[in-house]
Amino acid sequence: MTGDLVGAPVHRLEDAALLTGTARFTDDIELPGTVEAAFVRSPHPHALIRSVDSTAARNLAGVHAVFSHADLAPLLTRNLIPPDNPTLKFAESTRAVVLAKDEVCHVGEIVAIVLADSRYVAEDAVALVDVAYEVLPSVSDCRDALAPGAARVHRDAPDNVVATFRAEYGDCGPAFAAAAHVLPLSLRQHRGGGHPIEGRGIVARFDPATEGLTVWSSTQGAHRVRDALVVLYGLDETRVRAITPDVGGGFGSKHIVYPEEVVVAGAALALKRPVKWIEDRREHFLAAIQERDQYWDIEVAADADGRLLGLRGSMVHDQGAYTLLGFNVAHNATLAVPGPYLLPNYRLDVTIAATNRVGTIPVRGAGYPEGTFAMERAMDAIADELGADRAEIRRRNLIPADRIPYELPLKARDGSTTHYESGDFPACMEKALESAGHDRFAERQAAARDAGRYIGMGVANCTKITGRGPFETGIVRIGPSGRITVHTGAMAMGQGIKTAYAQICADQFGVDPGAVKVITGDTGTVPMGIGGFGSRQTVTAGSSIHLASVEVREKALKTAAHMLEVSDRDLDLKDGTISVAGVPDLSVSLADVAKALSGAIGYARPKDMPPGLEASVNFLPTGLTYGNSAHVVEVEVDVGTGGVRITRYLVVNDSGRLINPTIVEGQIVGGVAHGIGNALFEWMGYDDAGQPVTTTFAEYLLPTAPVVPNVEIVHHETPSTVNPLGVKGVGEAGVIPAAAAVMSAIESALAPFGVRIRETPISPPRLVELIGEAKAGS
Amino acid sequence: MTGVGELPETRSVTLSVNGERHEIDVETRMTLADCLRRKLGKTGTHLGCEHGVCGACTVLVDGRSARGCLMLAVQANGAEITTVEGLASRGGEWHPLQQAFHEHHALQCGFCTAGILTSMVEFLGENPDPTEDEVREALSGNICRCTGYQGIVRAVLDAAGRLRARNGAIAP
Numbered sequence: 001m002t003g004d005l006v007g008a009p010v011h012r013l014e015d016a017a018l019l020t021g022t023a024r025f026t027d028d029i030e031l032p033g034t035v036e037a038a039f040v041r042s043p044h045p046h047a048l049i050r051s052v053d054s055t056a057a058r059n060l061a062g063v064h065a066v067f068s069h070a071d072l073a074p075l076l077t078r079n080l081i082p083p084d085n086p087t088l089k090f091a092e093s094t095r096a097v098v099l100a101k102d103e104v105c106h107v108g109e110i111v112a113i114v115l116a117d118s119r120y121v122a123e124d125a126v127a128l129v130d131v132a133y134e135v136l137p138s139v140s141d142c143r144d145a146l147a148p149g150a151a152r153v154h155r156d157a158p159d160n161v162v163a164t165f166r167a168e169y170g171d172c173g174p175a176f177a178a179a180a181h182v183l184p185l186s187l188r189q190h191r192g193g194g195h196p197i198e199g200r201g202i203v204a205r206f207d208p209a210t211e212g213l214t215v216w217s218s219t220q221g222a223h224r225v226r227d228a229l230v231v232l233y234g235l236d237e238t239r240v241r242a243i244t245p246d247v248g249g250g251f252g253s254k255h256i257v258y259p260e261e262v263v264v265a266g267a268a269l270a271l272k273r274p275v276k277w278i279e280d281r282r283e284h285f286l287a288a289i290q291e292r293d294q295y296w297d298i299e300v301a302a303d304a305d306g307r308l309l310g311l312r313g314s315m316v317h318d319q320g321a322y323t324l325l326g327f328n329v330a331h332n333a334t335l336a337v338p339g340p341y342l343l344p345n346y347r348l349d350v351t352i353a354a355t356n357r358v359g360t361i362p363v364r365g366a367g368y369p370e371g372t373f374a375m376e377r378a379m380d381a382i383a384d385e386l387g388a389d390r391a392e393i394r395r396r397n398l399i400p401a402d403r404i405p406y407e408l409p410l411k412a413r414d415g416s417t418t419h420y421e422s423g424d425f426p427a428c429m430e431k432a433l434e435s436a437g438h439d440r441f442a443e444r445q446a447a448a449r450d451a452g453r454y455i456g457m458g459v460a461n462c463t464k465i466t467g468r469g470p471f472e473t474g475i476v477r478i479g480p481s482g483r484i485t486v487h488t489g490a491m492a493m494g495q496g497i498k499t500a501y502a503q504i505c506a507d508q509f510g511v512d513p514g515a516v517k518v519i520t521g522d523t524g525t526v527p528m529g530i531g532g533f534g535s536r537q538t539v540t541a542g543s544s545i546h547l548a549s550v551e552v553r554e555k556a557l558k559t560a561a562h563m564l565e566v567s568d569r570d571l572d573l574k575d576g577t578i579s580v581a582g583v584p585d586l587s588v589s590l591a592d593v594a595k596a597l598s599g600a601i602g603y604a605r606p607k608d609m610p611p612g613l614e615a616s617v618n619f620l621p622t623g624l625t626y627g628n629s630a631h632v633v634e635v636e637v638d639v640g641t642g643g644v645r646i647t648r649y650l651v652v653n654d655s656g657r658l659i660n661p662t663i664v665e666g667q668i669v670g671g672v673a674h675g676i677g678n679a680l681f682e683w684m685g686y687d688d689a690g691q692p693v694t695t696t697f698a699e700y701l702l703p704t705a706p707v708v709p710n711v712e713i714v715h716h717e718t719p720s721t722v723n724p725l726g727v728k729g730v731g732e733a734g735v736i737p738a739a740a741a742v743m744s745a746i747e748s749a750l751a752p753f754g755v756r757i758r759e760t761p762i763s764p765p766r767l768v769e770l771i772g773e774a775k776a777g778s
Numbered sequence: 779m780t781g782v783g784e785l786p787e788t789r790s791v792t793l794s795v796n797g798e799r800h801e802i803d804v805e806t807r808m809t810l811a812d813c814l815r816r817k818l819g820k821t822g823t824h825l826g827c828e829h830g831v832c833g834a835c836t837v838l839v840d841g842r843s844a845r846g847c848l849m850l851a852v853q854a855n856g857a858e859i860t861t862v863e864g865l866a867s868r869g870g871e872w873h874p875l876q877q878a879f880h881e882h883h884a885l886q887c888g889f890c891t892a893g894i895l896t897s898m899v900e901f902l903g904e905n906p907d908p909t910e911d912e913v914r915e916a917l918s919g920n921i922c923r924c925t926g927y928q929g930i931v932r933a934v935l936d937a938a939g940r941l942r943a944r945n946g947a948i949a950p
Contacts, residue, residue: 011880018888019876021822021862025889029822120807196824197834197923198889248824248889249923281827494887494924662883666925670886673926697831697921705917705927735924 002553003507006725009022010513011267012499014492024244026201026218027278034203035064035266037277038122040112040129040285041732042104045356045690046138046153049102051130052112057128058300062121065271066129068112069099072266077234081257081324082227088326093157094354096322098232098262103154103344104133105321106358107692108286113263115275138356140690142318143295145353153321153354162319162352163327167334169409170345172301175310178525179301183381187296188759189370191318192682193288194327194363195702196493198248199279200288202261204268215265216660220254220491221531222521228257229265244521250493251674255533256324260287285695290684291329291363292760293318294370298348300378306386306393310345310376311337317352320359326475327352329360329367332465334412334734335418336371340425340461340628341379341397346410356690362533365735368464376740377758380747384756390744391433391459398461405721412465412624420463420626423654429461429630431714432652436632449752454637455647457751459630460737466655466729467539467625467720473526474544476552477614480598482576482591483516484509485517489529492520492539495731496663497537501545503659504725506523508549510574528618534629535729538659543619543723551615559593559613562606594610625720629653629726631672637749639771642764644680644746653713656720656728662729669711671734677703679739683761750774791855795820795833804851811835811846812889813854822862822892826921833920836893837861843900862892865899867940874940875933884933886924894920898934906942910935 010643017023040052054066055573065071073079075218081096100111111131116122137151144150153160168313176182202217213235219242226242247254260277268275279288298313317330334348383393399406401424408418433439442458448455475487486505498520502513509515513772519525530540553573560578561568564586571578579587594613596603605611634648651668658664681701685693694700711734719726743757746767755767755775787806792799795818804813814820814837826834828847835846838860865873875895878884885891894917899907901916908916913934917927 012883014888015880015885018885018891019872019879019895020866021820021864021892023822025821025824027815027825120805194886195923196889197832197921198824198887199826247887249887251923275910281829281832412842494889496886565884589802666883666929669926669928670924671926674923696829697827700831702923703926705914705922705931708912708927710928710931711926 003510005503005507005513006659008503008660010499010503010660012496013502013514014496014498025198025248025452026203026216029203029216031203031205031274034274034276035117035271036119036122037114037267037275038119038126039110039260040113040114040131042107042109042111042125044104044133044135045107045140046136047104047133048110048136049100049104050134051132053130054112057114057125060121060125060128062117063125063614064115066112066114066125067267067270069101072099075266075269076232078232081259081262082231085326090163090323090327091157091161091354093154094162094319094321094323095535096324098259098665103155106356106690108283108358110259110263113267114495115267115271115346138359138489138690139697140292140355140686140688142316142353142355145355146316146351148578153356156460160354162323162354164351166347166349167410168347170310172310172312172345172347175345176301176312179309180303180304181382181385182299183385184299185377185381186758187377189292189294189373190760191290191293191360191684192678193284193684194251194253195284196249196251196253199281199284200254200258200260201273202264203276204265205274206268208272209278210239211241212241213265213269214243216243217243217261218247218254219244220250220533222491223523223529224257224531225261226523228262232262233266235271238608240375243524244491247493250532252291252361252366252533256289256361281696281697285692285700287358289324289359289361291360292370292678293360294333296374298374300382302382306382306388306396308341308343308397311343312347312504314349317350318357318360319352319353320355320357322359324359325361329362331692332367333371335412335465336368337375338408338410339372339375339463340399341375342399345441355707357686364671365732366534367368368462368736369675369678369730369739372460372462372736373740373760376737376744380744391438394429394459394461396427396657398429401426416623419623421623421721423628424716424718425461425624425628427629428652428654428716431716432630432632432650433459435712435714436634436648436650438632440532454639456635456637456745456747456750458633458741458744458748460741460744461630462737463626463628464534464732464736465624466627467621467622467723468534468536469540471618471620472530472537472540472544473616473618474541474548475526475527475614475616476545476548477588478552478594480591480600482589482594483517484511484515485519486545487519488541488545489526490520491532493532495667499521499657500538501542504542504546505549508553509576511576515576535731535733536729539621539625539723540619540658541731542727543725544617546725547619548615548617551617552613555609556593556613559597559606559609560588563588563604590658615670618764621722623722625656625722625728627730627733629737630735633741633745635742635745635749637746642767643766646676646742649709649711651711651713651734652716653733654716654718655730655733657717657726658715659727661715665713668713668734670710671732672738673703673708675735675738676708678760679742680761683763789852791852794858795852796860806852808851809847809858810849810851810854814846814850819935820861820863824889824892826890831921832890833897834890834893836896838896838900843897860896862895865895867944874944875937878933878937878940880927882933883915884925890920890922894930902938902941906938908938
């Protein structure tokens, strides 16, 4: 590093526009002649489409067109949505379609698009489209879907099995046979939504002059949107441009290419005028992806001291109606189980089941919360069985610092084994326990119980795979204006990464971060891009931008040395000016250097220097990097009402080197709040047929300010060894152990009753029920 | 809903938005939020749920917070409306809440922020010296998915202090 910006709590560059109402989100883009879209969506979990009659809708004043499958099919090269994953084998029947042809498989699946002068008129017209459905049997719950004789999610499929796989190492048989303790656990984890406050949305424009299609989409992957449109409409890559304006959060819900995006772009091509669709909240409940419905039936084996000998069993994962992104959620859940613990033997048989619900792909955490929940429940079960302290049991099982780097024979999706390259898991937990006053808690708890109050302390640890490659481009460019711009395929969704990238770049040029313009998520400026997911962008794009900045700095210094006729070792670069050390008058500006390198007339370019003051780097990480955290939670439970109040929340987090501690803390606290939602509030209800029953924020509860505690954060910085910045990803760190820690704390509070929590979320009535059952059983 | 072939009814309304007077024709069914965004270009007001829970679309109508998604534009006829675009001074100086939000990392994606700022302008007008619990309660009508509220609470408490100082109250 040259400057001191990396690691500084710089105030965000994104804020000014957002605070004054001048930011540009997708719905803020107003193109002349735009027509607005609304979708006809299936009201049934499973049905055949017998006919679609849009005559009345087309006749409504202000309606321009209604397109169903038959209308758009001639434009499409195929009706299946990319990206395809050639390495995964899963049931063909669950491949996602652009528009339902003759069968709909979940409530909210799109049947037709209506295009009108305004959304108001478009919605009027949606009500006039007459779709004749023949309702088919459906299945809602993923375990029911696997039962003999279950209704088929897709009528032509032989069964509802999407895929099966086994995660395994060691040999559980002998380990379990010799174990002092074998404890069974049946866990139910529940799906929720991403629910960014800005829903999905897209504006598409076809320009006949260039035969170009431009889309502005609120997405986590602009390049994947572009690539899908190229494939589906048979267009040239250079004629399609996807741009992400300001994005109002993603949390996984904007991580795939959706049918709506494809259909809106198709409508723009067909009508040759701009088309806009903005998702409303009900549509987000019905048709944006969700995650976390899983059933785990496992048993854990431990020796007499509570040391893990093995964990084995089975898990059923709800895929929903369509396989939208392989089955990485189920896969990640199996990877997350060992976490920071020494688990010598492991076997989990996974069945991925289709259901007549909207598809599941990663919501913030991506399977890691589920796997962590399973392991942490197992830890508490062992502690309860032995009558031991919950922290002490974990202490006995955490991977000691001197065993890092540590390799698990569990394969990540890129084929690499799980390799914890750095970190100190015991130190993180001890720091968290100490800060929380764990050693004195038993006394406080006893005193509270004497006073009729039930307080509890819970602890949970996790590791998280971060920095998934293969790369993310970083381009640093200084034009003849002297202004520094950074371009990357990484996606800004509200995290503050533009500020972080500006810090990384500005550090090399001795300028204020505000002097660096960061442009993200525009396929017109960066040819390749992967996107914002998996806590990966600071590692991948951050490293590329750092390396490109170093390269541009060196090129600028060498060029300036030539121009000033001195050695580049004698030069200082500060405030965008390169001067001879000790002779400030002898200087050139970055603008002059850029002009010289651009071949501008009258400027001498060094003969051996390639033109252009810019560099493009695709940093290729040599391996994944693993972050880890320890959460300690204190709660008070009202045993009469089942109400849970979180009174203290402590996080020790290791995300490697911090670029901007303020932004990192924001990511952690936001993640914790999401995890508290998963633990206590967010319940996505479906009836037995697969009809969603929670489709408003009055029915589906997101965490609000009075119920989210202040989160105290202690950083533990162990630099990663697999990237030049030493960073690890942090976007999902907060959410992963949160539900496990909260449940652990509730159990601790209710220890006198022996309540065991084996599910998420836990509502007050359910907790009252569990307390009643525990009392009756004791 | 309008029947087939029946044109939606329009009315002429007068709205004063951030001190600027507008006389416009609006459909009677158009929400205030859509009117501000589409007819008057005030796109700083955002829609997050359109059923009155998330609070993103909150604006001030005659000084009182109102859900822009639940109020019709015609209901605001004759009213003085303040949106996020109107919080800074005419000279462009940010409102103390805006400044405090920036300094306390009280926003991430910023989509919910406009409605939180307007709600807090009203709240601090009524309760210039709130406790943290009171701030959290006042924020309960606004959902933020990004921040976990921590930075927002700190910013509101800080802004309250700045406003008290500005308004000449004796700081404790």
